[in-house]
Amino acid sequence: MLISGRYGSSLLLAVLIVLILQHVTVVKSQQEASEERLIFAHVLFRHGDRTPIEPYPTDPWKDPKHWTTGWGQLTNAGKQRHLELGRWLRNRYRSLLQQTYSNNDIYVRSTDVDRTLMSAESNLAGLYPPVGTDVWDSGIQWQPIPIHTTPESLDEVLAAKKACPAYDYALRKYKESEAFQQYNKSLEPIYQYITTHSGRRVDSPTAAQNIYSCLHIEELNNFTLPDWTKQVYPEPLRSISTRSFATKTNTPQLARLKTGPLVKEMLQRFKDKINKRLKPNRSVWIYSAHDTTVSNLLNTLLLFDLHNPPFAACVMLELRQSANSDEPFVSIYYKNTTAEPQAMNIPNCGTRCPLSRLFEVYSDILPDNWQRECQVSFLSLTYVEADMRSSTSLIGIMFLATVAILLVLLGLMAYRKRRGGYHNDKWYLRIDG
Known part of the structure; x- marks a missing residue:
C-alpha cells in the first residue's frame, strides 16, 4: 500500500534523515579508525x-x-x-x-x-x-x-x-560454599553413571571436565565412542565442563x-x-x-x-x-x-x-604484592572468610602453643641458673668449618 499525502512525506523525510545519520556515523567511525x-x-x-x-x-x-x-x-x-x-x-x-x-x-x-x-x-x-x-x-x-x-x-x-597458600585456602572455602555444594550435589546421578561406566571416580566438575575432554578429542579424531557415552556426551558433560572453567577465578x-x-x-x-x-x-x-x-x-x-x-x-x-x-x-x-x-x-x-x-x-x-598476599597469615588479616568457630579454634590453639613455649623457656632459664648461668660450654652453638 502506498503512503501518500502529508504523512507520507513526513515518513519519507524521517527515513531519509535516519539513513543520513547512519551514513555519517559509519563515515565517522571509519575516519576514527x-x-x-x-x-x-x-x-x-x-x-x-x-x-x-x-x-x-x-x-x-x-x-x-x-x-x-x-x-x-x-x-x-x-x-x-x-x-x-x-x-x-x-x-x-x-x-x-x-x-x-x-x-x-x-x-x-x-x-x-x-x-x-x-x-x-x-x-x-x-x-x-x-x-x-x-x-x-x-x-x-x-x-x-x-x-x-x-x-x-x-x-x-x-x-x-x-x-x-592463600589461594588454596580461598578455593577450598569457595568449594565449601552452599551454592557450590548444591550444584555439585545436583550432579551426583551423572557422576555415578560416569564412574560406573568409565572405571574412574568422577565426583566434581573438574573430574567431569577431564572425561569430556578425552571424549571430545577422540571424537575429533574420528574414533567411535562407546554406547554408554550417548547418555552424557556431548550433553550434559559439555555444560558441566564449561562451568568448571569458571571455578578457579569465580x-x-x-x-x-x-x-x-x-x-x-x-x-x-x-x-x-x-x-x-x-x-x-x-x-x-x-x-x-x-x-x-x-x-x-x-x-x-x-x-x-x-x-x-x-x-x-x-x-x-x-x-x-x-x-x-x-x-x-x-x-x-x-x-x-x-x-x-x-x-x-x-x-x-x-x-x-x-x-x-x-x-x-x-x-x-591487581595484587599489590602477590608474594605477601599469598601468605595465609596475610589472608587472615585481609580476607576474613572463616566462621567464628574456626577463628576461635585457631586462637585457642595459638594461645595454648604460646603458653607451652613460655613454660619451656622458663624451665630452661631455671635449669641454666642452677648450672651457673650461660657460661657452661654446652650452651654455645658449635660451628664446624
Whole structure:
C-alpha cells in the first residue's frame, strides 16, 4: 500500500534523515579508525590439538598405538592450526612487526609444557617465515626463534602454579560454599553413571571436565565412542565442563591471586610502552598457554561467557592511540573460531577503554604484592572468610602453643641458673668449618 499525502512525506523525510545519520556515523567511525595507531599487542592463546592427557580405565582407545605422539602431546592437526593462526597474526600485526625477525619487536613466553612450547614454535613458523637474509637453508621454510619459559612450580604469571597458600585456602572455602555444594550435589546421578561406566571416580566438575575432554578429542579424531557415552556426551558433560572453567577465578579474591599477576603485567607493560620505559621497546608480546589460562584471563576480566575454549583460542589486548586524543585506549578481542574477532565490551568502559580507566576497572584484581598476599597469615588479616568457630579454634590453639613455649623457656632459664648461668660450654652453638 502506498503512503501518500502529508504523512507520507513526513515518513519519507524521517527515513531519509535516519539513513543520513547512519551514513555519517559509519563515515565517522571509519575516519576514527583510520586515525588510530596500533601501538602494542598482547596475544595469549591456547595450544593446538593434542592427544588425551590420560585415557579412562575402560577407554577402548587407551592403547598408545592409537596415539603415535604419546599422551598430552601436540598432534599434526595442532601444529597446522597454529601455523595458520601465526599467518593470521602476521597479517593483523603487520604494522608492528618487521618482515624479518628481531628480538626488539617481539617476545614469546610459554608455559613449561611440551604442547605449549611446540604450539609457539608452530605459530612462529607462520608469523615469521624466513625471507631475505633470514633464509638459512633453502630446503626448509622455517627459522629458529627464541621461546622463553619458566618451570611451572616457579611461575605465578602464566602457568599460575607457583605455591600460593592463600589461594588454596580461598578455593577450598569457595568449594565449601552452599551454592557450590548444591550444584555439585545436583550432579551426583551423572557422576555415578560416569564412574560406573568409565572405571574412574568422577565426583566434581573438574573430574567431569577431564572425561569430556578425552571424549571430545577422540571424537575429533574420528574414533567411535562407546554406547554408554550417548547418555552424557556431548550433553550434559559439555555444560558441566564449561562451568568448571569458571571455578578457579569465580570471586575477586580467586581472580586476584590466580590471574592478577598476569593482568597486572600486561597493564604495566602498556603503561611502560606509553611512557617510553619499555626496554627493549617491543611491540608484540605472545603467551602460549592452555584452555584454563584463556578462561581464567577472560573470567578475571569479567568477559567470560561459559564455554570450553577450543584449541588455539586467542585473546588479544591491543593498545591504540587516537590522533585527536592524548589518552591511549585498550580494546580486548577474542578469537575462538575462524571468523574475525569482535571487540569485547569491557565492564563500565566499553570496547575502547582508556588505559588509565582500565587500571580503575580492574583495581580489585591487581595484587599489590602477590608474594605477601599469598601468605595465609596475610589472608587472615585481609580476607576474613572463616566462621567464628574456626577463628576461635585457631586462637585457642595459638594461645595454648604460646603458653607451652613460655613454660619451656622458663624451665630452661631455671635449669641454666642452677648450672651457673650461660657460661657452661654446652650452651654455645658449635660451628664446624
